[in-house]
Amino acid sequence: KAMLEEMGSTYMMINGSDESGIDVLRTKIKNFASTVSLEGGRKFLIIDEADYLNPQSTQPALRGVIEEFHQNCGFILTCNYKNRIIPALHSRCKPIEFIIPNKQKPQLAKEFYERLVGILKQENIGFEQKALAEVINKHFPDWRRIIQEVQAYSHSGSVDAGILVDLERKNIKELLPLLKRKELNNVRRWIVDNMDNDPDRLFRNIYDIMFDSCELNSIPNLVVLLGEYQYKSAFVADQEINMFAFLTEIMVQVKFK
Template sequence: MSNFDHLWIECFRPQTLDDIVLSKDDRIFFESLSEKKEIPHLLFAGVQGTGKTSLSRILVNDILDCQYLYINASDENGIDTVRDKIVGFAKTKALDGKLKVVLLDESDSVSLEGQKALRNVMEEYAANTRFILTCNYLHKIIPPIQSRCQIVNLIPPVEGVVQRVVTILKEKGITIPPDQKNVLLQHIKKHLPD
């Protein structure tokens, strides 16, 4: 990925629930969470680029406005991360009395021992800490963790993604020649699950 691509990705990363492309059912679900300002443990599954991390950040920053711990499990995936960082964060209450959230990105990279420890932590500290886990491969998450979470398979509708891209291009004053519109559509479809 070039630096140019990276800049566009960050520049147009969704910041609010309205910005993110979701299926109709997922939008209804997340809008209900937004109204309640409360979440269960969540597990977002889907291929890379479907908005799992962006949606997680929107939940903690925009909707819940809570204290959270972000861990990228691709980098920190062992039992020590669970014992030291996650337990250390989860066992204390937030000063403002709100729920705290552990955002465990790429959780399918967590070792088996780490996942076994995590399931107990999720249970023990559920009174004041919720967990949002993201993964590309749901089958790599042990069933006891899956059973403690509301699982959301993120599959954004192609039409919605196309509309978002068209909106961004219009904002930037970029026009797509008619003979290239199908190329754009095929490129978008290539990066979304069937």
């Protein structure tokens, strides 16, 4: 955005996780890409989190839109997981990866740790060094998320080992309304954000919190599904797919209070 604004280009930005359906492509994207810029020159469409666009419908259709309007409109796709972008789109885009070299990661984490310690001391908030280091290690290099999590927990007066348990339970509680409303895309996004947790611990936390959130006659289904997919997690090649299959079955078979 900053570069396009500096160039004085006309652009539009959409979020692929919020607007992932084919209707957005048929209306919003096509309407923008097909019209001429008032300033002259090419327009640009930024699709943030493009890896959340539906790979069966929206992504294949986007390929045709890029080919049809490429002279009038440039397309910039950002993503966290490039393997979720179909090959047809890969071949029509120039990939640019923003990667932190492995040799620089320890130094960056150390500098951020020192910065965070400085903030906590300035605010007179106590902290345990090990707990703070584990939070940074868990979410590195998502600095904004680290600050948000530490800030939220620090209201208790200090940052200690309890923050790790608190983070896990809070994340599960954020999942519950998504399952109730059957928000498939947001459930998938939740999985991506939480797959850095140990799968066994994740299943246990889901059990602890969901047990009291389900209708009584749905508890047997919940327990059976938990046991089945926790067992599978020891053998599957892709933990994310296994977790997505589990939560999809939860949405189908379990009724919530």
